[in-house]
Amino acid sequence: MKKRIFALLTAIIMVFALTACGGSKPTLENVLASDEWQKELKGWNDLVASMDITIDTVADGNTLVFEYHLPDQEVFNAFGDDECSQMTDGFLGQLQTIDFFAVFKSGYGVSLDAVRCAVFKADGTELYRDEIKK
Numbered sequence: 001m002k003k004r005i006f007a008l009l010t011a012i013i014m015v016f017a018l019t020a021c022g023g024s025k026p027t028l029e030n031v032l033a034s035d036e037w038q039k040e041l042k043g044w045n046d047l048v049a050s051m052d053i054t055i056d057t058v059a060d061g062n063t064l065v066f067e068y069h070l071p072d073q074e075v076f077n078a079f080g081d082d083e084c085s086q087m088t089d090g091f092l093g094q095l096q097t098i099d100f101f102a103v104f105k106s107g108y109g110v111s112l113d114a115v116r117c118a119v120f121k122a123d124g125t126e127l128y129r130d131e132i133k134k
């Protein structure tokens with residue numbers, strides 16, 4: 001299951017890196033509200049739909065936050081720091097590998113300060129968070 005989640009998250013990064021394009025947006029909030037971004041987000045959610053995980057993105061100033069919402073299932077209810085860190089650290093590591101900050105600025109015209117991943121249980125409790133800074 002962990003390998004499958006990691007593979008899907010890696011695919012998400014690659015899709016984003018290949019499709020990050022479009023006109024300048026003055027703020028991160030505008031980017032996240034755009035039809036283009038919502039289409040990307042839907043594609044990412046389609047990739048994890050078979051596991052009932054949902055992904056949301058929110059702006060925290062100029063920090064892009066990827067929120068992973070886990071379903072109320074036994075396997076996910078047992079997740080702790082180790083499982084969450086394996087999921088998010090791999091994702092953040094891939095972002096660093098592709099120089100995500102430059103890709104995002106080039107594609108959307110917004111300079112990010114950081115990218116954060118947060119994992120939430122079905123009841124909304126935050127299980128884990130980590131981030132990379134520019």
